[in-house]
Amino acid sequence: MATPVKVYGPPLSTAVSRVLACLLEKDVQFQLLPVNMAKGEHKSQEYLKIQPFGQVPAFQDESISLFESRAICRYICDKHAEKGNKGLYGLDQLGKASIDQWIEAEGQSFNPASSILVFQLAFAPRMRLPQDEKAIKQNEEKLSKVLDVYEQRLGESRYLAGDEFSLADLSHLPNGHYLVNVADRAELFTSRKNVDRWWNEISGRESWKEVVELQTKASS
Amino acid sequence: MASIKVHGSPISTATARVLVCLYEKDLDYEFVLVDMKNNEHKKHPFLSINPFGQVPGFQDGDLTIFESRAITQYLAKTYANKGNQLIPNDPKKAAIVSTWIEVEGHHYDPPGVALSFEHLVKPLFGLGETDPAAVAENEAKLGKVLDIYENQLSKNKFLAGDEFSLADLHHLPNVSYLLATPSKKLFESRPRVNAWVTEIIARPSWAKVVALRNQS
Numbered sequence: 001m002a003t004p005v006k007v008y009g010p011p012l013s014t015a016v017s018r019v020l021a022c023l024l025e026k027d028v029q030f031q032l033l034p035v036n037m038a039k040g041e042h043k044s045q046e047y048l049k050i051q052p053f054g055q056v057p058a059f060q061d062e063s064i065s066l067f068e069s070r071a072i073c074r075y076i077c078d079k080h081a082e083k084g085n086k087g088l089y090g091l092d093q094l095g096k097a098s099i100d101q102w103i104e105a106e107g108q109s110f111n112p113a114s115s116i117l118v119f120q121l122a123f124a125p126r127m128r129l130p131q132d133e134k135a136i137k138q139n140e141e142k143l144s145k146v147l148d149v150y151e152q153r154l155g156e157s158r159y160l161a162g163d164e165f166s167l168a169d170l171s172h173l174p175n176g177h178y179l180v181n182v183a184d185r186a187e188l189f190t191s192r193k194n195v196d197r198w199w200n201e202i203s204g205r206e207s208w209k210e211v212v213e214l215q216t217k218a219s220s
Numbered sequence: 221m222a223s224i225k226v227h228g229s230p231i232s233t234a235t236a237r238v239l240v241c242l243y244e245k246d247l248d249y250e251f252v253l254v255d256m257k258n259n260e261h262k263k264h265p266f267l268s269i270n271p272f273g274q275v276p277g278f279q280d281g282d283l284t285i286f287e288s289r290a291i292t293q294y295l296a297k298t299y300a301n302k303g304n305q306l307i308p309n310d311p312k313k314a315a316i317v318s319t320w321i322e323v324e325g326h327h328y329d330p331p332g333v334a335l336s337f338e339h340l341v342k343p344l345f346g347l348g349e350t351d352p353a354a355v356a357e358n359e360a361k362l363g364k365v366l367d368i369y370e371n372q373l374s375k376n377k378f379l380a381g382d383e384f385s386l387a388d389l390h391h392l393p394n395v396s397y398l399l400a401t402p403s404k405k406l407f408e409s410r411p412r413v414n415a416w417v418t419e420i421i422a423r424p425s426w427a428k429v430v431a432l433r434n435q436s
């Protein structure tokens with residue numbers, strides 16, 4: 001029996017939940033280690049040794065210690081190519097290239113706007129922080145433009161990188177989930193026919209439902 | 221005959237990231253200039269290569285992709301045995317490179333791009349004066365990132381190990397621009413970062429990109 005990999009951080013964090021969704025898709029056993037962010041544990045000297053930016057998640061597998069959610073996901077897929085969802089990160093270099101392209105689009109275009117919206121609309125109220133109306137409006141506009149490109153793309157193919165669900169689609173789940181279910185911004189998705197179809201398909205996957213369950217448990 | 225085509229502009233940092241990678245890998249390519257002054261990047265046919273309307277776009281045989289960091293990873297993996305190795309064979313070492321590629325894209329690049337925009341792009345394109353508050357804010361952000369680099373570079377010669385890798389390469393276009401601005405003090409005041417910058421900027425591959433930039 002392989003020892004389970006270690007994921008440090010709360011499942012409510014978007015970057016942590018990206019890694020969890022990937023582990024569940026790949027059927028890789030993991031152990032979730034709490035990092036108490038309210039107490040600033042992610043900025044402690046000890047934690048900074050495994051995540052120098054003081055953010056979650058951090059990840060350990062045997063002798064390797066990694067951070068950055070998208071890099072962790074790629075590592076898991078490369079190491080466990082034959083496990084679980086085999087095509088999650090493509091089956092050859094060409095497949096990987098178009099998945100990487102859409103992971104970058106997620107990281108560079110979808111994430112900056114959506115993570116600000118998620119923070120402003122979902123987390124700030126919980127943390128009793130004031131909301132920045134200007135930032136909300138600007139980032140709604142930015143995200144709308146990104147989703148217009150997605151709408152066109154998803155009219156040509158079922159998923160972002162082709163006919164199969166991949167790491168590129170998966171990477172959108174954490175922020176998408178908060179936008180639709182907590183931030184009251186479902187309309188960004190439902191008002192676009194293809195994006196709406198895509199969102200329903202990817203958010204209905206068993207792996208993601210399990211992540212949401214872990215999140216629900218953690219917040220109750 | 222080169223089957224690789226790069227569509228873009230040599231003054232664009234994202235285009236330059238792909239070009240420097242091609243020189244490191246010693247690959248022939250055809251450069252297709254996208255006339256950004258005439259907004260060609262927001263029109264067809266370029267939009268059929270990159271629907272976001274940003275340069276670069278890239279083709280290799282039947283493959284058409286965009287996003288500079290996806291393109292360089294494709295080149296490094298597909299042409300692993302050509303030119304300089306940019307992603308190690310050992311999967312664990314490769315994962316460390318992948319981590320620092322993400323660090324560049326998510327931590328270094330946002331303040332780095334904001335600073336080159338304030339110092340260089342604004343004056344060059346008549347977009348207004350450099351905003352000192354934006355400069356101060358982004359210098360503070362970039363400074364924090366470079367503090368972490370300083371520490372990382374005390375453990376390895378390069379960001380992701382003792383060999384030059386794609387993680388270092390991805391910084392070249394922005395670092396090179398910032399060296400021409402007052403924000404270069406952020407590099408110079410950190411000895412290990414300074415030595416790293418000096419070393420990577422001196423690579424022959426980068427000199428070739430600078431030569432193209434100067435011609436355009």
Ligand SMILES: N[C@@H](CCC(=O)N[C@@H](CS)C(=O)NCC(=O)O)C(=O)O
Nearest residue numbers: 013014015055056057068069070326
């Ligand atoms: N690019 C990083 C982002 C990680 C990140 O932003 N984590 C957030 C939680 S979702 C965090 O730790 N925030 C606390 C902080 O930045 O101090 C990744 O993908 O892993």
Ligand SMILES: N[C@@H](CCC(=O)N[C@@H](CS)C(=O)NCC(=O)O)C(=O)O
Nearest residue numbers: 108232233234274275276287288289
């Ligand atoms: N994440 C993209 C960024 C591309 C990008 O921002 N390109 C700039 C030039 S460096 C551009 O085309 N800007 C024009 C625009 O956004 O309209 C990549 O790395 O390829």
